[in-house]
Amino acid sequence: MKLGFIGAGNMGGAILRGYLSSGKIQPDDVFVCGRNMEKLEKLCHELEVHGCRTITELMEACDVILLGVKPNMFPEIMPQVAEKYEKNKVLVSMAAGITIENISEFVGPDAKIIRVMPNTPAMVKEAMTSVSRNANVEDECFSQVFDIFQSIGRAEEVDEQLIHCVIGVSGSSPAYTYMYIDALAEAAVHNGMDKEQAVIFAAQSVLGAAKMVLETGVDPVQLRINVCSPGGTTIEAVNTLQEKGFTELVQSGFQAAVEKSKRMSE
Incomplete structure (x- = not known):
């Protein structure tokens, strides 16, 4: 497989680095095209991949092409992609609001x-990625692409109709989680801990809790119950959060992201 990246910014670059580090593709089979030639040359030198000066050059060389540009760039780049597209090639898009159609x-x-x-x-190989395909993508082609995203974390195939839900639950949710970590850390600072140490305590606790969910298979509600000893500190905190509308607040943020995604796709 010859893999091409049209755009390799923060996200595209993270995917590229993650897949290369998995050892499942060699640098000689990777091609990158970008607008900033200085950054492109630096990236290609660092990773020992091929740099392409034009989309045409990349399209001619690659079997799978990852479109790593922002949505507003699609009207400009897609005519160039279409000019050299052949039916054996697979296009992979990660742009919000840009549908398969x-x-x-x-x-x-x-x-x-x-x-x-x-x-x-x-960026730390702990991504959650949804992967959706149209009816033209055969299982073998799909597996190759799916493997790319498994190399940078976890991936799940979902129907494209669920993409708005995906954006709410995973695409945007790291931001909500950072807010939670920061709020915990600030509370710890107010109680005497220095900020750097407080962030470590809060972030590691979130990481550990997430691993408990993923690795035990126990429902998050039950895991929460297991931590809450009657009359203890944790149940006191949980009751306070519930009284303040913690669940409803998180769900409201989720729904706001979903509705914005729907408007972007119109």
Whole structure:
């Protein structure tokens, strides 16, 4: 497989580095095209991958092309992609608000298109990525692309109709989690701990709790109950959070992200 990246900014670069470090692809099979030639040359030198000066050059060389540009760039780049697109190639998009149907309008109804929604923990190989495909993508092609995103964390295949939900629950949710960590750390500072140490205590506790959910398979509600000894400190904190509307507040933030995603896709 020859893999191409049109745009390799923070997210695209994280995906590229993660997949290379997995050892499942060699640098000689990777091609990158970007607008900033200075950054492109630096990246290609660092990772020993091929740099392409034009989209045409990259399209001619690659079997799987990851579209790592912002949504507002699609009207500019997609005509160039379409010019050299062939039906054996797979296009992978991670742009919010750009549907599979939007892309097929440029490259035709027979094109193989996959839409993904990773999140920023890709930078530490702990991403959660949704992967959706159209009917033209065969299982073998899909598996190759799916493997790319498994190399930077976890991936799940979902119907594209769930993409707005995905954005609420994982695409945007690292930001809510950072807010939670910061709030815990600030509370610890107010109780005498220095900020740097407080962030470590809060962040490690979030990491550990998340691993408990993923590795034990126990429902989060039950895990919460298990921690709450009657009359103890944890049940006191949980009751206070519930009284203040903690659950409803988080769900409101989630829904706001979902509704914004829907408006972006209109």
